[in-house]
Amino acid sequence: MSSVDSNPSSLLEVKDLHVYFPIRGGVMRRQLHTVKAVSGVSLNLAQGEVLGLVGESGCGKTTLGRALVGLAPMTSGRVFFNAKELHHKNGKSSNHAMKMQLIFQDPYSSLHPRKQVRDLVGEGLLINGLARVEELDEKVLDILEKVGLGVDHLYRYPHEFSGGQRQRISLARALILKPELIILDEPTSALDVSVQAQILNMLKGLQKEYNLTYLFISHDLSVVRYMSRRIGVMYLGNLVEIGPTRSVFENPKHPYTHSLLSALPSIKKGKRKERMILKGDPPTPIDPPPGCPFADRCSNTQEKCRIEKPVLEPLKKESSQLVACFFQNENVL
Amino acid sequence: MTAQNLTTVEVRMLRAESRKRALQDSWTLWKRNPVTIAGTLIILSLILIAMVAPWLATHDPFDQILADRLFPPSLDYWFGTDNLGRDIYSRVIHGSRLTLMIAFVVALISGPIGLVVGVLSGYLGGMVDEVLMRLSDIFLAFPKLILAIAFAAALEPGLTNAIIAISIANWPSYARLVRAETLAVRNSDYIDAVRILGAGHLRIMIYHLTPMCLSTLIVRVSLDMGTIILIAAGLGFLGLGAQPPAPEWGLMVSDGRNYLVDQWWVSTIPGIAILVVVLGFNLVGDGLRDILDPHQRQS
Ligand SMILES: Nc1ncnc2c1ncn2[C@@H]1O[C@H](COP(=O)(O)OP(=O)(O)OP(=O)(O)O)[C@@H](O)[C@H]1O
Ligand SMILES: [Mg+2]
Numbered sequence: 001m002s003s004v005d006s007n008p009s010s011l012l013e014v015k016d017l018h019v020y021f022p023i024r025g026g027v028m029r030r031q032l033h034t035v036k037a038v039s040g041v042s043l044n045l046a047q048g049e050v051l052g053l054v055g056e057s058g059c060g061k062t063t064l065g066r067a068l069v070g071l072a073p074m075t076s077g078r079v080f081f082n083a084k085e086l087h088h089k090n091g092k093s094s095n096h097a098m099k100m101q102l103i104f105q106d107p108y109s110s111l112h113p114r115k116q117v118r119d120l121v122g123e124g125l126l127i128n129g130l131a132r133v134e135e136l137d138e139k140v141l142d143i144l145e146k147v148g149l150g151v152d153h154l155y156r157y158p159h160e161f162s163g164g165q166r167q168r169i170s171l172a173r174a175l176i177l178k179p180e181l182i183i184l185d186e187p188t189s190a191l192d193v194s195v196q197a198q199i200l201n202m203l204k205g206l207q208k209e210y211n212l213t214y215l216f217i218s219h220d221l222s223v224v225r226y227m228s229r230r231i232g233v234m235y236l237g238n239l240v241e242i243g244p245t246r247s248v249f250e251n252p253k254h255p256y257t258h259s260l261l262s263a264l265p266s267i268k269k270g271k272r273k274e275r276m277i278l279k280g281d282p283p284t285p286i287d288p289p290p291g292c293p294f295a296d297r298c299s300n301t302q303e304k305c306r307i308e309k310p311v312l313e314p315l316k317k318e319s320s321q322l323v324a325c326f327f328q329n330e331n332v333l
Numbered sequence: 334m335t336a337q338n339l340t341t342v343e344v345r346m347l348r349a350e351s352r353k354r355a356l357q358d359s360w361t362l363w364k365r366n367p368v369t370i371a372g373t374l375i376i377l378s379l380i381l382i383a384m385v386a387p388w389l390a391t392h393d394p395f396d397q398i399l400a401d402r403l404f405p406p407s408l409d410y411w412f413g414t415d416n417l418g419r420d421i422y423s424r425v426i427h428g429s430r431l432t433l434m435i436a437f438v439v440a441l442i443s444g445p446i447g448l449v450v451g452v453l454s455g456y457l458g459g460m461v462d463e464v465l466m467r468l469s470d471i472f473l474a475f476p477k478l479i480l481a482i483a484f485a486a487a488l489e490p491g492l493t494n495a496i497i498a499i500s501i502a503n504w505p506s507y508a509r510l511v512r513a514e515t516l517a518v519r520n521s522d523y524i525d526a527v528r529i530l531g532a533g534h535l536r537i538m539i540y541h542l543t544p545m546c547l548s549t550l551i552v553r554v555s556l557d558m559g560t561i562i563l564i565a566a567g568l569g570f571l572g573l574g575a576q577p578p579a580p581e582w583g584l585m586v587s588d589g590r591n592y593l594v595d596q597w598w599v600s601t602i603p604g605i606a607i608l609v610v611v612l613g614f615n616l617v618g619d620g621l622r623d624i625l626d627p628h629q630r631q632s
Contacts, residue, residue, distance in 0.1 A: 069529050098531050110522040114544045116351065124530040137344045151343070155351035170526070177530065 010080075011213050012045040012068075012100075012181055017077035019060070019067045019237075023286070036285045037063040039237040039293075040077075042312065045181065050207060050214040052224035052245065054260070055234030060285065061217045062105065064234075065183040068215075069102045081181070098128060101174035105186040107166035111158040117144070117169055118154050124177045143172045148202060164195035168202070175206070183215045188223065200227060221264055225249060233257045236283050236293040239312060243321030253315060253323040255298050292325070300327055362624045369623075372616025379610055383429040392420035394427040394580045403596045413598040415588055417578075421598065424580035425606050431581045432610060435496055435565045436558045442500040444554050447507020452538050452546060454508065455515025466512070469505035477502045481564050485573040492581075495574035499564050503557070510553055514546045548625035556618035559611035566607055582607050 019038040022031045037060040045051055053061055066072040068079060070086075079086045081100055104110035111120055122140045125131035131139050141151055147168040158166060167187055174182055184203070188196040200223065207214055218224050224231055225245055232242040233256065241254040252258045259278050278297050292298070292305040304326055312322040363369055382389060391411065398418040406413045412421040454465040472480060477499075484498035518524060524541055532541075566583025568574030575581035577588075582603040589599025 066525075071525050071528065102526075102529055104522045104526065106522060110526050112523045112527075112541060112544075123527060123532070127527075127531045127536065151347065154344075155347050173526070173530070 009046060010044040011047045011049075011082060012043075012215075013080040014041060014043050014068070015078045015080075017041045017064070017067065017079065018075040019063050019072050020075040033286050036237050036288055037072075038067060039285075039288070040309075041234075041237075041239045042077075043232060043239060043242060045213055045215065047180070047213055048207075048211045049230065050216055050228040052228035052231040053215060053217045053234060054219060054221060054224050054231065056219060056260075058285070059234045060237040061219075061234055062185050065102055065185050065215065065217055068183060069100055071102070098124075098177055099179050100181045100183070101177065101179040102183045103167070103170050103174060103185060103187045106190055107163045107170060108190070110170055111166055113158055116155050116157055117149075120158070120169060121172045121176055124173060128177070130177075139176065140172070143176045146175060146206065147172045162195070163191050164199055167191065167199055171203075171206075175210075178210075179212070181213045181215065183217070185217045186219065189218065189220065196223075203227070221260065233260065236288060237285050238293045238309075238324065240294065240324045241322065242312065243315075243319075243323075247321050251321075253321065253328045254294075254325050255300060256294050302327070359624050363620065366620055366623065368616050369620025372613050372618075372620060375609060375613030376617055379429055379433065379613065382426060383433050386426050386430055390420075390423035390426045392423040394419060394424045395578055396420070403592060403599065405596070406598055412602045413596070415585070415599050416592060419578075421585070421602050424585060425582070425603055428580040428582045428585065428603065428606070429610075431492070431575060431579065432562055432565070432607075435492070435499070436561050436614075438496050439499045439503060439561045439565075440554050440558065442496070443503035444507060444550060446500075446504040448511050448543065448546060448550055450504070450508040451511025451513075452515050452542050455512040456519055456534070456538050456542060462512075465508065469508050472502065472505040473509070475502075477506075477560065478564050478567055481568060482571065482573060485568050490573045490576065492575045492579070495565060495568045498568070498573075499561055502564070503561065506557075507550060507553065511546045511550055514549050515542050518542060518545050552618055552622045552625060555614055555621055558614035558618070562607060562611055562614075 017038055018036070018040055021035040021037060023033040023035060024030060025032050041060075041064060043051070053064070055061055063072050067074050068086075118136060118140050121143060122131070122136040125136065125139060126133070137154065141154060144150060144153060149165065149168055149172070153161075153165075153169075158169070161169065171187075187203070188199050191199065203214070204227065206212060214227070216224065216227050218227075228245055230243065231245045231248050233240050233248070233254065235256045241248060241252065241257045248257060249261060252261050283293070283296065289295075289306070290309065291307055292301075292310055295301045295305040298305065308326075310324045310326050312324045313328075315321045315323060315328065363373070396419060398414070401410070401414050401418040402416055404410050404414040404418075410420050410422065412425065415421055415424070450465050450469070454462045475483075480502035481495075481498045484501050485495050488494035488498060519542065524537060527537060527541060565574055566581070566586065569581045569583030570587040572587070575584055577584060585603035586600045586607070589596070589601075589603075592599050
């Protein structure tokens with residue numbers, strides 16, 4: 001409730017966020033299982049910063065983003081935005097959350113098929129009483145030009161656009177509310193490679209121009225490296241490592257980060273990385289066992305890992321790289 | 334081009350252009366299917382006939398010339414005369430007004446009711462959904478015709494009450510349809526997207542869910558027009574709908590049933606009229622399905 005608990009320098013502060021989905025079934029729709037899509041994520045985002053978030057499919061990246069804007073239920077934890085705590089009432093975003101927008105992964109499903117671009121993009125202004133209907137054309141056009149679309153597109157329907165253009169429309173819809181934070185959920189993963197580059201460059205340009213803050217979700221490491229100064233690695237609903245992109249890429253400390261990066265071709269000559277193949281099955285977040293989420297697939301699992309869950313801790317004192325592993329300093333990787 | 338010199342004239346032009354484009358697409362889709370063209374022509378001619386009925390009719394539809402009872406089709410009486418000596422051609426022409434009126438009024442009553450109930454039920458869920466759907470289940474448990482007969486019999490026989498009875502029997506199936514459509518889109522990304530913009534429940538239901546359900550509903554209603562007309566004719570036939578001497582087609586079929594063997598035209602001519610109109614509405618409904626589907630426009 002009070003804003004005292006929050007760090008005043010950060011735009012977004014997430015404290016121990018949990019998002020659980022009950023799986024019901026059987027007699028009387030009893031709760032049979034719990035999907036722990038996000039289990040205890042804490043992170044900070046400074047104004048104007050781009051934080052990349054990577055992790056394999058199903059690790060809870062989308063769910064984290066949706067919970068922040070109020071589309072997924074927060075089971076526990078606190079979120080501060082602009083030093084004010086967010087409270088999402090069922091399905092409806094709280095008021096100041098307007099300044100936090102989300103771009104969906106699939107450009108084909110995120111635009112209402114029966115609405116013209118003008119109405120799609122201008123809707124936010126009308127809802128929040130920021131423009132009168134007569135002003136809409138002009139205001140929408142202003143934003144459309146920012147994302148590389150023009151006056152010809154104003155009265156067209158989504159089906160007349162390509163995937164890349166649709167993502168531009170989605171972006172315009174978010175930008176028109178002058179957001180401070182935009183959560184980008186794999187904004188380019190559904191697009192062709194050539195279009196991807198255009199969109200990424202545009203995103204980068206907009207970020208600089210408006211000093212926007214991005215939470216950039218992706219499973220493509222090269223995209224994240226290009227976009228963000230700082231990178232967080234998620235595994236099974238947990239943030240296992242976070243730090244400056246450079247130091248994480250050059251000096252990964254969590255065994256999972258290491259295995260992720262070892263799949264990338266090395267850019268540095270001479271420094272041959274040993275390819276580390278993960279053993280075991282890809283995990284599911286349904287009723288996960290206690291302890292470290294990576295314990296089943298780690299090469300260095302010890303007894304402690306099965307009992308206690310490691311917390312994110314700075315590598316060294318004052319280090320900006322944080323790792324959630326008991327043996328971070330022993331992992332000679 | 335910048336926003337500053339975007340004049341209202343330009344905007345109006347763009348808007349007109351987009352409307353033209355939409356019309357052109359519809360035209361192309363309409364043209365592509367000869368069956369739709371046939372259906373549309375049938376319905377349009379029916380509407381035209383209803384509008385100019387007094388000029389098309391050769392006789393007064395209520396004028397009884399008992400000397401001319403049960404005349405077969407001839408140059409004087411194109412479709413023959415009925416048991417009271419009335420000109421069947423003129424009665425069928427005038428009857429088109431009644432038939433169209435019944436079909437459209439029933440559609441205009443039961444369609445919106447089904448839409449509102451379906452969207453509320455699908456979007457709100459929970460108790461609201463439970464109550465509304467149990468209610469519609471009760472109605473759906475009976476065939477529409479039986480239900481309409483029951484309601485019409487409970488009310489006073491007459492045209493207005495027949496319309497009310499058919500509407501009552503009709504809305505639950507629309508509510509079901511709209512609810513299913515609402516459930517399918519309620520959790521889609523584009524609805525979530527407007528939630529993030531701050532849209533309230535009412536706005537989502539009215540501006541976002543309704544347009545998605547509307548085209549499915551329109552197709553269904555136009556396919557149902559035939560059934561509505563048949564039920565109205567059935568009620569007329571049973572004496573529960575339009576009352577004599579109204580030239581209602583169902584009533585006319587009923588009047589002629591005693592003469593079916595020797596004077597076939599008395600029942601058959603209005604019967605054919607019913608058949609043609611029902612067919613027309615069905616063909617149009619099928620065509621609308623294609624025209625209103627936004628995915629069809631991509632090609
Ligand atoms: N509404 C829901 N009900 C139940 N389980 C859910 C729900 N939403 C997500 N999940 C589960 O939560 C887990 C995390 O899903 P999420 O979509 O956040 O993953 P992701 O990291 O975005 O994956 P991807 O890279 O494939 O997009 C998955 O196991 C998913 O099945
Ligand atoms: Mg995802």
